[in-house]
Amino acid sequence: MKNKVLLCLLPLWLLSTGCSTFTEQTPPKPVAKVVKPKSPQAPGANLQKPQPKPYVAKKPVPGSGTATYAIDDGKTDFKVEPSLPAFRAEPLTPPLDPLPEVPSAGAVPAAPALPAFAVEEARVPTGTPPAVLALLTEADRNRVAGNLDAAVVSTERALRIDSRNPTLTYKLAQLRIKQNKPQLAEELAGKAALLAGSDLDLKRKSWLLIAEARRMQQNYQGAKEAKAKSESFFGR
Known part of the structure; x- marks a missing residue:
């Protein structure tokens, strides 16, 4: 009896066990897919870009009525012709007269030029x-003929004979003026003025010759002073 009951309960037990097993099974969990990163490119690697293919002009199809031309790359040299009309060159106008220069505040105005002073002869x-008279006569003859060097030589020889004669010194100063040697003439005339002593007329002529020598050296202020000095002597 008991065996029959067990046989009847066994299928029911098996059926309940299978259902519970079926219900407890869970669906499989999703598995994450691992994606490997791409390996980085080494630094400095030159990437070569694909070069564009050169454009080739297509040949026109005869009878199609259209033509295909090559595209200009812009590097063709071309010359742009001027479109402006040519102008005729006009003569330049004459320059205007320059304005007179205005001296600055600190500039010293140049002294005006003086007229030449008369150099008088001395007796x-x-x-x-x-012997001195003979040499002076020879010197005067050479001076008139224009041979100033020979006249200077004769006068200097006369001075070696009579070195204290102020008239000979004055005559030599006259020759130096004619030779355009004003510095030597000024020195000789100053010496003649000192040797003249009481001969006021020779002193006056000597200072007048000094004024002319200074004028030739463009010492206009000194020339005026020498001229005023010569006028202070009244022996004539």
């Missing part, structure tokens, strides 16, 4: 040695 004093 030979009495009692002059005959």
Whole structure:
């Protein structure tokens, strides 16, 4: 009896066990897919871009009525012709007269030029040695002929004979003025003025010759002073 009951309960037990097993099974969990990153490219690697293919002009199809031309790359040299009309060159107008220069506040105005001073002849004093007179005559002859160097040589020889004669010194200063040697002439005329002593007329002529020598050296202020000095002597 008991065996029959067990046999009847066994199928029911098996059926309940199978249902519980079926219901407890869970669906499989999703598995994440791992994607491997791409390996980085080495630095400095030159990437070569694909070069565009050169454009090739298509040949026109005969009878199609259209033509295909190559595209200009812009590098063709071309010359742009001027479109403006040519102008005729007009003569330049004459320049205007320059404006007079205005001296600045601190500038010293140049002294005006002076006219030449007259150089007078000096008479030979009495009692002059005959040899000196002969040399002076030769010097005057060479001076008139234009041979100033020979006249200077004769006068210097006369001075070696009579070195204290102021008239000979003055005559040599005259020759230096004619030779355009104003510095030597000024020195000789100053010496003649000192040797003249009481001969006021020779002093006046000597200072007048000094004024001319200074004028030739463009020492206009000194020339005026020498001229005023010569006018202070009244022996004539």
